[in-house]
Structure formats: structure tokens, C-alpha cells
Amino acid sequence: xxxxxxxxxxxxxxxxxxxxxxxxxxxxxxxxxxxxxxxxxxxxxxxxxxxxxxxxxxxxxxxxxxxxxxxxxxxxxxxxxxxxxxxxxxxxxxxxxxxxxxxxxxxxxxxxxxxxxxxxxxxxxxxxxxxxxxxxxxxxxxxxxxxxxxxxxxxxxxxxxxxxxxxxxxxxxxxxxxxxxxxxxxxxxxxxxxxxxxxxxxxxxxxxxxxxxxxxxxxxxxxxxxxxxxxxxxxxxxxxxxxxxxxxxxxxxxxxxxxxxxxxxxxxxxxxxxxxxxxxxxxxxxxxxxxxxxxxxxxxxxxxxxxxxxxxxxx
Numbered sequence: 001x002x003x004x005x006x007x008x009x010x011x012x013x014x015x016x017x018x019x020x021x022x023x024x025x026x027x028x029x030x031x032x033x034x035x036x037x038x039x040x041x042x043x044x045x046x047x048x049x050x051x052x053x054x055x056x057x058x059x060x061x062x063x064x065x066x067x068x069x070x071x072x073x074x075x076x077x078x079x080x081x082x083x084x085x086x087x088x089x090x091x092x093x094x095x096x097x098x099x100x101x102x103x104x105x106x107x108x109x110x111x112x113x114x115x116x117x118x119x120x121x122x123x124x125x126x127x128x129x130x131x132x133x134x135x136x137x138x139x140x141x142x143x144x145x146x147x148x149x150x151x152x153x154x155x156x157x158x159x160x161x162x163x164x165x166x167x168x169x170x171x172x173x174x175x176x177x178x179x180x181x182x183x184x185x186x187x188x189x190x191x192x193x194x195x196x197x198x199x200x201x202x203x204x205x206x207x208x209x210x211x212x213x214x215x216x217x218x219x220x221x222x223x224x225x226x227x228x229x230x231x232x233x234x235x236x237x238x239x240x241x242x243x244x245x246x247x248x249x250x251x252x253x254x255x256x257x258x259x260x261x262x263x264x265x266x267x268x269x270x271x272x273x274x275x276x277x278x279x280x281x282x283x284x285x286x287x288x289x290x291x292x293x294x295x296x297x298x299x300x301x302x303x304x305x306x307x308x309x310x311x312x313x314x315x
Contacts, residue, residue, distance in 0.1 A: 002311055003028045009307050011145075015273075016041065016289040017197040020308065021205060023283045031197075040178055040194035041289060044270030048145050050168070050203065052095060052245035054152055054160065056211075056223035057167045063155040067092035071099075074151045075126055089134045091151070094144050095244035096231045112142045112190075121182040122150050136238045138232035138242050142190030145196040145245070146182065149189030157238075160187035164244035171218050172202045177272040191271070197287050202283035204268075227276070228266040251279070251309050258276060267304075277304050 072220030180192030230241025240249030273290025
């Protein structure tokens with residue numbers, strides 16, 4: 001992988017960080033300034049993929065039942081809802097954003113900003129009507145992630161952050177973090193976590209290694225594999241697929257014979273340009289962090305596809 005021109009190419013983009021690791025070796029490291037490497041910064045919706053890992057670990061430990069477990073097991077009040085379909089929404093449908101709730105993440109009558117202004121986020125989400133039959137369509141919904149964080153608290157008997165320290169952050173060497181919570185003290189499942197770029201890199205490497213870290217199985221290979229498989233098609237304008245709070249897609253690479261082929265990858269994605277890309281076939285993990293808040297008329301560059309993928313070379 002020829003990275004000799006990458007630093008110059010990235011300079012105008014004003015990234016906070018760009019880390020590339022291949023076959024377990026850090027091969028490229030770029031920071032906006034000296035402080036960026038060590039300072040905590042919001043990872044926004046990459047928090048969702050961290051939460052997915054915690055759900056998988058809780059299932060490994062027998063604290064949570066399997067992905068077919070229904071919503072009524074965690075929120076008994078849903079049995080009284082006028083729509084009986086709600087109580088049969090499964091854990092997997094929450095993880096794949098296909099629960100069917102009427103929701104517009106930003107804007108509209110039922111939205112993420114509106115949820116954050118209510119006194120009880122979990123109840124707000126549960127009270128939303130269904131727009132789709134559960135399991136039939138993905139609708140991006142950070143409220144669903146808050147339900148999952150609440151479920152994790154119920155299952156483990158401790159806060160989401162405390163459980164993360166015990167089963168994920170501790171093993172990965174993550175000592176410093178900051179994590180927002182809702183009015184009931186439940187840590188935000190869909191956003192609000194602050195980590196360092198290297199923490200994101202290690203998290204991606206954990207998944208590349210199928211849940212193994214330093215000879216310890218942190219997450220079972222069964223759930224790491226299943227969680228990053230596409231289950232739902234993403235809603236426009238996004239493309240690719242969606243697994244258990246992970247995005248999935250494919251990129252075009254050249255073979256040794258010069259033929260083009262598609263290589264699958266999966267990634268965590270956060271607002272303003274936070275990404276963790278994992279490409280198993282290339283043994284590659286890439287982390288990008290940014291402060292990009294440009295609007296629709298001035299979209300941000302796709303740094304991974306436009307600047308890094310062309311340098312991957314033949315496979």
C-alpha cells in the first residue's frame with residue numbers, strides 16, 4: 001500500500017485524525033495537531049457500534065437472551081399499547097433499525113431533536129406509532145439505540161458505561177472517556193460518547209480479529225460475524241446495507257491479474273465525519289475523525305473512498 005502521497009492529499013481537508021492499520025501494524029498516522037492524539041472527542045453515532053458490541057457481550061454472558069427476544073420482555077408497559085405489533089418487536093429489529101416506528105431522525109413530527117427535549121426519552125420512543133411492519137424497512141432512529149441502552153441496564157444491573165468499563169473498555173486499554181446520559185441517567189446509546197482516535201482504531205481491530213484481543217475472546221466470533229452482516233437495505237440517500245448498528249458496503253479493488261472485484265467492508269459512522277472502516281479481506285482498519293459540518297449544498301469529501309481506497313493497490 002503506497003501511502004507516500006497521502007499526507008499531502010489530506011492536508012487541505014483539515015481532518016482531526018487519520019489512522020490506517022493493516023495486518024495489525026499501524027502504517028499511517030496523521031493528526032491535525034499534537035493535542036488531537038490524546039484528547040477526547042465526540043464520536044457521535046459511532047457510539048451505536050460500541051453499544052452493539054456491548055449487547056453482543058451481554059448475550060455471550062447469558063445476561064440477554066438471543067436476538068429474537070421480544071420488546072415486551074424489557075418494557076412490559078408495551079403490552080398495553082393500542083398497536084399489538086409493538087410488543088413483538090425483536091432485539092434484532094432494534095439493532096437493525098427495522099422496528100417500524102414512525103421517525104424522522106432530523107426534522108418531522110417524530111425526531112431525534114424532539115426526543116432530547118422530552119423528560120423521558122425511552123417512553124417517548126415507545127409511544128411513537130408504527131409506520132411500517134416491524135422487520136420490513138430500515139429507518140435510522142437514535143431513539144431505538146436509547147431503548148437498547150436501557151435494555152442493557154436492565155440486563156446487567158449496572159450503567160451502560162460501567163458495563164463497558166468492565167467488559168470492553170478495560171480489555172482494550174480505554175481508561176479515559178466521557179459519555180452523556182438521558183434524564184433518567186441512562187447513557188446515550190446513539191451518540192454522546194467521547195474517545196481518542198486510537199481507541200476507535202483498537203475497537204475496529206477487535207472486530208477485524210473476530211472479537212479476540214490479546215489472546216482473549218472479548219466478543220464471540222459468532223456475534224461479531226453476525227453483527228456486521230447486512231440485514232437491511234439502507235434508506236436513500238445512503239447506499240449499502242445495515243447490520244447490528246454497523247453499516248456495510250463494498251469497494252472495487254484490482255486483483256493481481258488486473259481484474260476488478262468487489263471487496264466487502266463494514267463501518268461505524270458518526271455525524272461530522274467520524275468513521276471506523278474494517279476491510280477483512282485486506283486486513284485493514286481505518287479511522288477518520290473530523291469536525292465537518294458542511295451542509296447539503298457543500299457535502300464533505302468521501303475521504304476513505306476518494307483518497308485511501310485508490311492507494312490500496314492490488315489484492
